[in-house]
Amino acid sequence: MRQINRTYGSVVMKLNIVSKEQNPLTKRKEVTFRIEHAQTGGTPNRVEVRKQLATLLKTKLELVYLKHLETKTGTMVAVGEANAYDSIEQAQIMEPKHIIARNAIPEEKPEEAQAPEEKPEEPEKAEEESQPKQEATKKEKEEKD
Secondary structure (H helix, E strand, O other): OEEEEEEEOOEEEEEEEEEEEEEOOOOEEEEEEEEEOOOOOOOOOHHHHHHHHHHHHOOOHHHEEEEEEEEOOOOOEEEEEEEEEOOHHHHHHHOOHHHHHHOOOHHHOHHHHHHHHHOOHHHHHHHHHHHHHHHHHHHHHHHHO
């Protein structure tokens, strides 16, 4: 059983590999692991777990896909399963799309953050259009009087 202690700031997580099997047919390593995260206060995020697994398995982060990560009820121990592929092409073929999406690094989605910024411009235009209407109604009232 291999173990790694990783410090994030002042927080320590212990990752233990429970089992590791090479699957030559699918060209991947199938890993079962256990994380003791009593000092972190909660289940670690997928990106940090993937980084630790990539370090332990001596592979690139892009080749490691977490299938399952769950904290056991009432404990500060999480168990999970992951696959480490020989190539990114093999991972794209074998892993389901939802697993690939779940393991995507959050920094890769800057377009979604930019979309809401464009919407506030439209209400300003609406206010500008309403001002001439108000002026026109004032002139109409003055003409009636």
